[in-house]
Amino acid sequence: MMERKSNAFFGCLLMGVLLIGILFLHSRYRIWTESDALQQRREMVRILGLSDLCLFTEARYTRNPSLADIHTPFQDHPMSFEHFPSGSLVEPPPHWLQPSVN
Amino acid sequence: MAPTIGELKMPAIIEKHRHLIDFALSSLIRRKGKTFSLIIVFAWVVFLLASVMFFSRAIQQEASSVLQGSPEMIVQRLVAGRQSLIPVSYAKDIAEIRGVQHVAARLWGYYYDPLSGANVTLMVNDDLKERVGEVLVGDAVSFRTAVQGQKQRARKNDILPFKTAAGDVLMLKVAGVFSAASQLVASDLILLSEQDFRSIFPIEPGMATDLVLQVRNAKELATIASKILQMHPDTRPILKDEILRTYDAIFGWRSGIVFVLLTGAVFAFIILAWDKATGLGADERREIGILKAIGWETADVLLLKSWEGVIVSLTAFLLGLALAYVHIFMTSSAFFEPVLKGWAVLYPEFRLMPFIDAYQIAVLFFWTVVPYTIASIVPSWRSATVDPDTVMRGT
Numbered sequence: 049m050m051e052r053k054s055n056a057f058f059g060c061l062l063m064g065v066l067l068i069g070i071l072f073l074h075s076r077y078r079i080w081t082e083s084d085a086l087q088q089r090r091e092m093v094r095i096l097g098l099s100d101l102c103l104f105t106e107a108r109y110t111r112n113p114s115l116a117d118i119h120t121p122f123q124d125h126p127m128s129f130e131h132f133p134s135g136s137l138v139e140p141p142p143h144w145l146q147p148s149v150n
Numbered sequence: 151m152a153p154t155i156g157e158l159k160m161p162a163i164i165e166k167h168r169h170l171i172d173f174a175l176s177s178l179i180r181r182k183g184k185t186f187s188l189i190i191v192f193a194w195v196v197f198l199l200a201s202v203m204f205f206s207r208a209i210q211q212e213a214s215s216v217l218q219g220s221p222e223m224i225v226q227r228l229v230a231g232r233q234s235l236i237p238v239s240y241a242k243d244i245a246e247i248r249g250v251q252h253v254a255a256r257l258w259g260y261y262y263d264p265l266s267g268a269n270v271t272l273m274v275n276d277d278l279k280e281r282v283g284e285v286l287v288g289d290a291v292s293f294r295t296a297v298q299g300q301k302q303r304a305r306k307n308d309i310l311p312f313k314t315a316a317g318d319v320l321m322l323k324v325a326g327v328f329s330a331a332s333q334l335v336a337s338d339l340i341l342l343s344e345q346d347f348r349s350i351f352p353i354e355p356g357m358a359t360d361l362v363l364q365v366r367n368a369k370e371l372a373t374i375a376s377k378i379l380q381m382h383p384d385t386r387p388i389l390k391d392e393i394l395r396t397y398d399a400i401f402g403w404r405s406g407i408v409f410v411l412l413t414g415a416v417f418a419f420i421i422l423a424w425d426k427a428t429g430l431g432a433d434e435r436r437e438i439g440i441l442k443a444i445g446w447e448t449a450d451v452l453l454l455k456s457w458e459g460v461i462v463s464l465t466a467f468l469l470g471l472a473l474a475y476v477h478i479f480m481t482s483s484a485f486f487e488p489v490l491k492g493w494a495v496l497y498p499e500f501r502l503m504p505f506i507d508a509y510q511i512a513v514l515f516f517w518t519v520v521p522y523t524i525a526s527i528v529p530s531w532r533s534a535t536v537d538p539d540t541v542m543r544g545t
Contacts, residue, residue, distance in 0.1 A: 052172055053179075054168045054169075054172045054175065057171055057461065061464065064464070065468075068471065068511065071475045071506070074475075075479070075504035075505070078479070078504050079503055079504065079505070086212075086216065086503060088331050088332065089331065089335050090215065090216050090218060092219075092328070092336060093217060093218075093220055093335055094219030096275070096336075096339075097220070097221045097254075099221065099393050100217075101209070102333070102338055102498050103209070103498070104492060104494060105269050105337075105497065106269065106492045111260070111338070113396055113400060114392065114396040115224065115388065116233075117228060117231060118231070132492055132493060133493060134490070134494070137410070137489070137490075138400050139400065141392065141399060142392070143388065143389075143396075
């Protein structure tokens, strides 16, 4: 008897769903095995008093966006264009976008 | 005449759908070139969308978890709109505010190494007070060393040259390297003694980069911040909540990086769905005409086309999703690296923790599989409601 195409499709679908399940298991496994590393990073931040993730090192206002002042992207002169690629990707931190007395 | 769905009982309905799936698969295999290319393009779009979603979520989760240890409040001084050095005497004033437990002055800054082109963060650490001439460095720090003269990653006992404010070269010995696990927070960090820091940067005694505060009750942070502002109007207090919210904003969907990547992927998907929704090929129209002529109901034709859409979109979805997971969490976001790297010489390896959840998958599913399936039904419905003879003649 010839195998029905729908059986093959359901078989593939089942494999796909199992694959997603494996991704979830892998995700949980890595979070579990690397929880020490996460804890180590958290401790390092606490001990050294760090305030930002080290995602971009090219400009100071993207290296430490939460500590940047609102004028840093225009540091060369008031009409200067954004200089660093990462400055185009990172928007100002929300506390700079709120009205403030300072 | 074949019974309609309403006239069938449950097992018969399942059998009918299985026949429809058989037919839909045969039809897709008949047009295998088009089907295959459609699945590849669709999977690429899902891959991009899922990669952006996984990446931004993982960074947000990492930031919210790791930065819980950040100072409760950082006080900067602003002069002419820019951060300036703050007098250490401010710390004494602030320490007298009710509710403030501890105030510490910090010394840190950015150093550009012209030989390697790298920017590093120099930070004074009290543990190195008695170890003048020694530094602790992040795992990604690379310099042109004094000994080899070539750019390479700093290792223990290496000698790193720093240009001082006086124009001399200060040689500092690497006493230790932070573990690779710390890269996401400290890849460019160099800890050194206050004496060495002041040799490199001409910062007057009595001045610091900023102040960090510990308070007795976190609920009083806003009150303390407003008191600091009254006391020293040239300061800017930054609260821990604001630091944590920064990363939600940077990697929120409206932010630059996510928006650029999402826009490309969403437009590619819209073109794909629009192409599908605006019309069928001549073969597909003739196929519908023949099916109608041999007695298929309009509802059955629509079901058939829905199954075709589901088969294509579901296959592409599963493929794109799995590839995106591998991309972000197993290859350190290799496709995004050039975008994120910019002009930076020092760059952390993005080995992100795979924070994924069912909500993310569900959102992606409803934004890709559902619209595509609906888009594939619309032109079929138009063809299926026209007279079969007209459809087959192609008039």
